[in-house]
Amino acid sequence: MSYLNFQALGKQFGDFVAVHDMNLSIDRGEFISFLGPSGCGKTTTLQMIAGLLTPTTGKIFLDGVDITETPANKRGLGIVFQSYALFPHMTVTENVSFGLEMRGIAKTERLERCRDTLAQVRLEQFSDRYPKELSGGQRQRVALARALVIEPPVLLLDEPLSNLDAKLREEMRIELRLLQQDIGVTTILVTHDQEEALSMSDRIVVMQEGEVSQIAAPLELYERPASTFVSHFVGKTNLVQGQVTALNEVGINETRLKVDTGQRAPGMAVQISIRPEKFIMSTEEPGLKVYVETAIFLGASWLYRVNGSLGELFVTQPNTGSARYTKGDTAWLSWQEGSLTLFEEHA
Amino acid sequence: MGGVNTRLAPYFLTAPGIVFFVALLGAPMLMTFLLSLHSYDFNTGIQSDWTFANYIEVLGDSYFQKIFGRTFGLALLVTVICVLIGVPEAYILSKMSSRWRSIFLLVVLGPLLISVVVRTLGWALLFGGKGLLTMISQALGFGDAPVSLMFTFTGMTIALVHVLVPFMVISVWASLQKIDPQSEDAGYCLGASKLTVLRRITLPQAMPGILSGSIIVFALTASAFATPAIIGGRRMKVVATAAYDEYLSTLNWPLGAAIAVLLLVANVVIIASYNKLIERRFAKVFE
Ligand SMILES: Nc1ncnc2c1ncn2[C@@H]1O[C@H](COP(=O)(O)OP(=O)(O)OP(=O)(O)O)[C@@H](O)[C@H]1O
Numbered sequence: 001m002s003y004l005n006f007q008a009l010g011k012q013f014g015d016f017v018a019v020h021d022m023n024l025s026i027d028r029g030e031f032i033s034f035l036g037p038s039g040c041g042k043t044t045t046l047q048m049i050a051g052l053l054t055p056t057t058g059k060i061f062l063d064g065v066d067i068t069e070t071p072a073n074k075r076g077l078g079i080v081f082q083s084y085a086l087f088p089h090m091t092v093t094e095n096v097s098f099g100l101e102m103r104g105i106a107k108t109e110r111l112e113r114c115r116d117t118l119a120q121v122r123l124e125q126f127s128d129r130y131p132k133e134l135s136g137g138q139r140q141r142v143a144l145a146r147a148l149v150i151e152p153p154v155l156l157l158d159e160p161l162s163n164l165d166a167k168l169r170e171e172m173r174i175e176l177r178l179l180q181q182d183i184g185v186t187t188i189l190v191t192h193d194q195e196e197a198l199s200m201s202d203r204i205v206v207m208q209e210g211e212v213s214q215i216a217a218p219l220e221l222y223e224r225p226a227s228t229f230v231s232h233f234v235g236k237t238n239l240v241q242g243q244v245t246a247l248n249e250v251g252i253n254e255t256r257l258k259v260d261t262g263q264r265a266p267g268m269a270v271q272i273s274i275r276p277e278k279f280i281m282s283t284e285e286p287g288l289k290v291y292v293e294t295a296i297f298l299g300a301s302w303l304y305r306v307n308g309s310l311g312e313l314f315v316t317q318p319n320t321g322s323a324r325y326t327k328g329d330t331a332w333l334s335w336q337e338g339s340l341t342l343f344e345e346h347a
Numbered sequence: 348m349g350g351v352n353t354r355l356a357p358y359f360l361t362a363p364g365i366v367f368f369v370a371l372l373g374a375p376m377l378m379t380f381l382l383s384l385h386s387y388d389f390n391t392g393i394q395s396d397w398t399f400a401n402y403i404e405v406l407g408d409s410y411f412q413k414i415f416g417r418t419f420g421l422a423l424l425v426t427v428i429c430v431l432i433g434v435p436e437a438y439i440l441s442k443m444s445s446r447w448r449s450i451f452l453l454v455v456l457g458p459l460l461i462s463v464v465v466r467t468l469g470w471a472l473l474f475g476g477k478g479l480l481t482m483i484s485q486a487l488g489f490g491d492a493p494v495s496l497m498f499t500f501t502g503m504t505i506a507l508v509h510v511l512v513p514f515m516v517i518s519v520w521a522s523l524q525k526i527d528p529q530s531e532d533a534g535y536c537l538g539a540s541k542l543t544v545l546r547r548i549t550l551p552q553a554m555p556g557i558l559s560g561s562i563i564v565f566a567l568t569a570s571a572f573a574t575p576a577i578i579g580g581r582r583m584k585v586v587a588t589a590a591y592d593e594y595l596s597t598l599n600w601p602l603g604a605a606i607a608v609l610l611l612v613a614n615v616v617i618i619a620s621y622n623k624l625i626e627r628r629f630a631k632v633f634e
């Protein structure tokens with residue numbers, strides 16, 4: 001049964017539609033990500049859930065109760081803001097215990113719960129510091145502890161990792177996901193980082209200009225994007241224009257590719273998407289003949305830009321310990337059946 | 348080669364400013380201080396001796412003690428009232444929509460564009476025996492006796508608050524601008540009511556502005572001259588007007604100088620210790 005539910009949720013600022021007709025149902029304990037480019041309405045949606053913005057249309061249900069009109073301070077949801085929004089004039093402990101204090105919990109219990117939560121985010125030894133005296137990652141964890149200590153029914157995270165450096169961000173992803181699974185709190189994460197969404201979520205809601213483009217589990221989203229926008233935004237992809245030439249055959253210039261064309265009639269303009277890592281690159285035929293234009297070493301893998309009858313393509317290959325292709329080399333590309341995704345031109 | 352130049356550059360660059368200050372502020376202050384160490388004779392004028400007699404006289408005389416007490420009492424009262432008026436004013440301003448905000452900021456700060464003397468004379472018109480206040484009280488049937496706030500402590504307080512409240516508003520406004528509005532949102536989401544957020548989250552963060560605004564208002568009140576001179580007059584002297592009278596009426600310049608020096612010292616001591624207190628309290632909290 002769904003725990004958090006939006007029905008036709010929408011928000012308008014004057015004439016501008018920030019979020020349009022959003023329907024979503026989230027299960028208890030689920031980790032959902034809102035993924036989309038800047039300005040697509042992720043924060044707006046999150047703030048409507050938190051009660052900081054009033055929706056112009058639609059309703060929000062939490063555990064079967066309509067909370068659309070409930071003010072923020074009665075909803076009791078945990079929220080971590082992008083800027084963390086810690087209280088600068090309070091110590092870490094005071095920050096974390098604020099929510100408990102508002103719930104009228106006695107001091108001894110408050111301190112105990114603060115200590116437990118701070119231990120969960122590994123900040124015990126910083127409890128008497130002020131936010132100013134903490135690093136970015138530590139502040140982020142205080143913000144998390146402050147949201148978690150009240151044992152909220154839903155945890156809302158607005159790009160909580162975006163202010164951290166790359167390495168810390170990766171560590172925190174894993175830490176956050178483990179913590180969430182531990183506690184079992186229903187969580188919504190807002191992010192524009194597709195890797196973050198893919199690695200942490202049970203399901204991802206891809207948003208574009210205030211509308212939901214696709215809702216799917218990470219693997220499905222990656223393998224079967226519903227539109228060229230999703231395929232572009234989630235992971236890297238090569239998009240080539242072509243035309244259906246026969247059943248299960250698409251022509252691109254003079255090249256014929258085998259793709260599942262479904263019911264589409266010959267002559268229809270389509271786009272083919274293929275992910276860079278799906279290519280198998282070989283120094284021998286058979287395959288699609290290409291010339292290597294650039295070879296970029298990425299550590300675990302190589303990124304090649306190649307040119308051939310399909311135009312310019314990006315190809316990634318695992319690093320096997322030697323530089324196999326350099327600029328000017330000829331190579332042959334092949335791929336496994338089912339690696340290609342077909343979109344109608346204006347999908 | 349550049350070593351000496353780089354080391355001296357700051358001195359050269361600040362030299363014009365330093366010369367300006369030494370000539371126009373340092374020198375007169377030093378001269379005032381030296382003047383205060385001479386004694387004065389009503390027949391022969393300023394003597395060439397060196398003595399602390401003036402200081403002893405000011406500090407020991409209950410007449411001057413009363414004036415000093417009145418001045419700092421006034422400064423304290425005006426500061427408190429400015430906090431009570433200015434803080435809510437700045438808070439309301441910060442919550443207004445941007446169009447109304449710019450209009451009201453102009454209204455609040457507008458009085459600063461008018462000379463203190465003109466504004467104070469305006470109050471004198473209201474306060475005087477035939478002023479608006481009297482007319483209202485007579486119209487309301489409180490008897491025919493003129494109600495005058497001229498030459499009263501209340502009158503001075505009202506006029507000074509009016510003159511100085513914009514400084515408090517600016518100062519508090521500046522620190523309210525620095526508050527992350529999301530920290531208030533965080534407060535609501537954690538279950539705090541509007542009032543609790545204001546009391547526990549917004550106000551403490553505005554504290555540095557309130558405190559620095561208080562310093563400004565206190566210092567300006569303690570050394571105010573024009574408003575006390577017009578509203579308080581001879582009957583309600585403060586330190587600044589007392590020093591002025593010693594100089595220009597009694598012609599006892601050394602005594603006037605001693606009063607001026609004592610006012611400066613008292614002001615510096617009060618403000619510096621207050622500042623120290625703030626720094627110790629807030630150093631860890633705000634950058
Ligand atoms: N108070 C407001 N008044 C008018 N327009 C607004 C307001 N708040 C947001 N918007 C607009 O609504 C759209 C969505 O904003 P939102 O903050 O939800 O974006 P976002 O998806 O969170 O983007 P980002 O990733 O940059 O944070 C934006 O185009 C923004 O300009």
Ligand SMILES: [Mg+2]
Pocket residue numbers: 042043044
């Ligand atoms: Mg946002």
